[in-house]
Amino acid sequence: MSTLEKAEAAEHAMAVALEKAVVKSVIYTSGERDPRQPVQRPPDQGKLYMMGHDPRLPRMPDRPTLFDFFKYRFGPANHLMQSARLALKNGAGEKVVMACLVHDIAIAGFIRGDHGYWGAQLVEPYVDEEVSWAIRYHQALRFFADESVGYDYPAMYVKLFGADYQPDEYIQRDYRYARDHKWYMTSRMICVNDLYAFDPTVQVELEEFTDIVGRNFRQPKEGLGFDASPSAHMWRTIMWPTKYL
Ligand SMILES: [Fe+2]
Numbered sequence: 001m002s003t004l005e006k007a008e009a010a011e012h013a014m015a016v017a018l019e020k021a022v023v024k025s026v027i028y029t030s031g032e033r034d035p036r037q038p039v040q041r042p043p044d045q046g047k048l049y050m051m052g053h054d055p056r057l058p059r060m061p062d063r064p065t066l067f068d069f070f071k072y073r074f075g076p077a078n079h080l081m082q083s084a085r086l087a088l089k090n091g092a093g094e095k096v097v098m099a100c101l102v103h104d105i106a107i108a109g110f111i112r113g114d115h116g117y118w119g120a121q122l123v124e125p126y127v128d129e130e131v132s133w134a135i136r137y138h139q140a141l142r143f144f145a146d147e148s149v150g151y152d153y154p155a156m157y158v159k160l161f162g163a164d165y166q167p168d169e170y171i172q173r174d175y176r177y178a179r180d181h182k183w184y185m186t187s188r189m190i191c192v193n194d195l196y197a198f199d200p201t202v203q204v205e206l207e208e209f210t211d212i213v214g215r216n217f218r219q220p221k222e223g224l225g226f227d228a229s230p231s232a233h234m235w236r237t238i239m240w241p242t243k244y245l
């Protein structure tokens with residue numbers, strides 16, 4: 001069996017074991033499958049389709065908080081917590097620390113490509129406009145050096161993308177726009193405190209940031225995902241990624 005066949009067989013076994021039928025969103029498989037072809041469906045065994053909590057995932061509280069998403073959906077999130085701690089150590093203001101703490105949540109739990117834009121949109125209804133602005137534009141700024149604050153083009157990018165990599169035109173455009181904006185430095189500070197190589201031995205606890213999050217993140221009383229904000233559906237998708245409709 002090829003690797004893909006093995007993965008499909010394992011997936012099939014998992015689908016059989018599940019009580020509800022799961023059909024993956026196209027974005028999960030696009031590239032591994034040709035998106036012009038119909039999405040593969042599990043064999044019809046008279047099962048009902050998944051319409052909520054996926055039992056393979058840790059169940060989230062009825063009114064989830066930002067920290068619940070960190071605990072149950074965002075992996076270990078060491079990179080985020082270490083970046084926020086570094087910002088604190090460097091004497092950054094609370095807006096910068098808040099921004100650092102959530103700057104890569106899209107990578108940690110949602111969608112990787114264009115993560116700065118996705119991350120900004122996720123938190124936009126709940127944070128100061130400057131915080132979400134900074135998260136949005138760190139996406140572009142990270143590709144451009146700023147000697148005035150000692151930020152070099154990341155050596156890691158040369159390794160990851162090759163020495164001759166050029167950011168897409170829309171990234172260059174957004175960089176030029178952000179460079180002249182009054183909040184430029186807030187966004188730049190995300191890059192400065194971004195730890196490209198995080199230390200797995202350093203343990204940071206989320207609770208270290210309870211007060212800063214309390215003051216800078218407007219936690220909806222209904223829970224993230226249930227407050228009818230413009231990004232509530234995105235939080236629900238993170239909570240229930242396999243919901244059929
Ligand atoms: Fe990032």
Ligand SMILES: [Fe+2]
Pocket residue numbers: 079083103104194195
């Ligand atoms: Fe980062």
